[in-house]
Amino acid sequence: MALLHPEFEQRTDANMHISEKLAEAHKLGKPAFSFEFFPPKTSQGVQNLYDRMDRMHDLGPSFVDVTWGAGGTSSDLTCEMVNVAQTMFGLETCMHLTCTDMETHKVDDALKAAHKAGCTNILALRGDPPRDKEKWQAVEGGFRYALDLVKYIKAQYGDHFDIGVAGYPEGCDDEQNPDLLMSHLKEKVDAGGTFIVTQMFYDVDNFLAWVDKVRAHGITVPIVPGIMPIQTHAAFLRRAKGMNCRIPQEWVDALEPIKNDDAAVREVGKGLVAEMCRRIIDHGVMALHFYTMNLAQSTKMVLEELGLAPAEGTPTKKPKPLPWRQSLGLSRREEDVRPVFWKNRHKSYVARTQEWDEFPNGRWGDSRSPAFGELDAYKIGLKGTNEQNIKLWGKPESLRDIADIFIRFLKNDLKSLPWSEIPVTDEAAPIIDDLIDLNGRGLLTITSQPSVNGVKSSDPVHGWGPPGGYVYQKAYLELLISPSLLKDLIDRIDKTETITFHAINKAGDLRSNAPGDGPNAVTWGVFPGKEIVQPTIVETISFIAWKDEAFRLGTDWANCHPAGSPSRQLIESIMNQWYLINIVDNDFHSTRGIFELFEGLQVKNLDGPLENNEPVVNGHAPQHIAELNGTHRTTDGRVFDEVLN
DSSP states (O other): OOOSOGGGSOOOTTOOOHHHHHHHHHHHTOOEEEEEEOOOSSHHHHHHHHHHHHHHGGGOOSEEEEOOOGGGTTHHHHHHHHHIIIIISOOOEEEEEEOTTOBHHHHHHHHHHHHHHTOOEEEEEOOOOOTTOSSOOOOTTBOSSHHHHHHHHHHHHTTSSEEEEEEOTTOBTTBOOHHHHHHHHHHHHHTTOOEEEEEEOSOHHHHHHHHHHHHHTTOOSOEEEEEOOOOOHHHHHHHHHHTTOOOOHHHHHHHGGGTTOHHHHHHHHHHHHHHHHHHHHHTTOOEEEEEOTTOOHHHHHHHHHHTSSOOTTSOOOSOOSSSSOOOOSTTTTTOOOEEGGGTTOHHHHHHHTTTOSSOOOSSOOOTTOOOOOOTGGGTOSOOSOHHHHHHHHOOOOSHHHHHHHHHHHHTTSSSOBTTBSSOOOGGGGGGHHHHHHHHHTTOEEEEEEOOEEEEETTOTTTOOSSTTOEEEEOEEEEEEEOHHHHHHHHHHHHTOSSEEEEEEETTOOEEEOOSSSSOEEEEEEEOTTSOOEEEEEEOHHHHHHHHHHHHHHHHHHHTTSOTTOHHHHHHHHHHHHOEEEEEEESOTTOSSHHHHTTTTOOOSOTTSOOOOOOOOOGGGOTTOOEEETTEEEOTTOOEESOOOO
């Protein structure tokens, strides 16, 4: 039979099916774990879940899956969540797909949406009947059984999708005959199912016996047991009853006396679930699938108890392929070069480049080719409500107040700034005192990295890439600087031999001593059998695009405060007058060269009114045509041949 969508038949080498991940885990004897999420009912719930998914990425799941409402009632949100998880958060994602009230065209629409998002894994289910129907019935032009759905996906889409199927160690609502259920499972696998995800259970003895029966029936695909962590005693009983799960008597005896103490229930429940997981792993099942109920804490507690996730405050042991989080969106899996400016705003960079036809791989390419999406088109702006942001950052009325906010962030008393969605990491430790000192003098640091001279790729702080390699970094600093200090700073830079910079203000006045428009690698790695990898760069056109976003974020912060208020006027003045400057010390052996540039530089009168320094534009050109390396440049980055006289 001809494929309905032959373009899906081939996958790139970078696409990794869940069954391949599970096979690799079994081969290495290292358990894989995964999380399930469901679509929330409110927009605020969706945003809260996205924030949680972002944080749970750092636990290192092999994949996540997203459930599907009966009849596709939440299909649009499911597809959106799959796209966000895959593209924005770089999470390998599996999309649930059910037969319930699903005509063939709805299935095709869902699979096309999964493909567009870069998702290559589907969990094919029959699904529960809608609430207004007592018995399950196939719709006209739809599918009756999960087996039919598996056959359809396999026949029409080839090997593009890895197809998971459901297993029932304790039976299901409308079928309790274990032999018949086993026969159905064998049929689904023979039709194209490549891994099995089970319903939740707590009776581990029954599960292990079921696994042995599955193998005895000649079913060899990976089995992923469904694990439901214990949040509260009431929820534990409710979910077990809803799924007809048998509860071992020793669990009842352990939880009943403390049922009214939620903290104690979570602690004891953690031990019970972790011990169940150990027995599963000891039996040779190297996978655990956690039904998170869109919550993190109980799952995280179990993983920490098992030693599968880093404890609070310790760096993750999972190696990073690149120094920044990869996107797994369509066409992005080979991407390995990004500008450093979005170091702390990963999702923003992905959003602004999602319409690109191809992504930098091996080199950045023509510096004039990247077309970054407009800010409004992708809702790039400050997160949170005005009230939330005022509560977070207060009501600054002087430059010292602003500097103190930045210093609190550097000391991890604040978890974010308008320009950074993530807290300060251990990478900043070698330069943290210098950064605090700069901010204390009114020089507001946005992004930075220390120099690194050949540390092993396995280093828990600076390491990335395959084993056996060495990684390097040039010192980099990006900050907001008063125009009253800019000329002095540039004069100091001009006296060095190794330091390059770009400086730009909101109006678009661009200054630079960079030798050209091409990329300047600030991070690179050397690995056995590979060409040198240069994943992080500084580049002029990208910096101009980042400038728009950086000043927009500051303006959004100002607008959190009432019009005419001292806080709003202060922040607006900084955004309207100051320059954003990036500085690279191209001598990666140098550890403090950048910071030595600032010796003695300080904004006057940190506690008084902001100096009203109008930005100087070269030659007072009306459209902010600025001098750059003997050429004219407009704010959209076009370079002309005529030389400034």
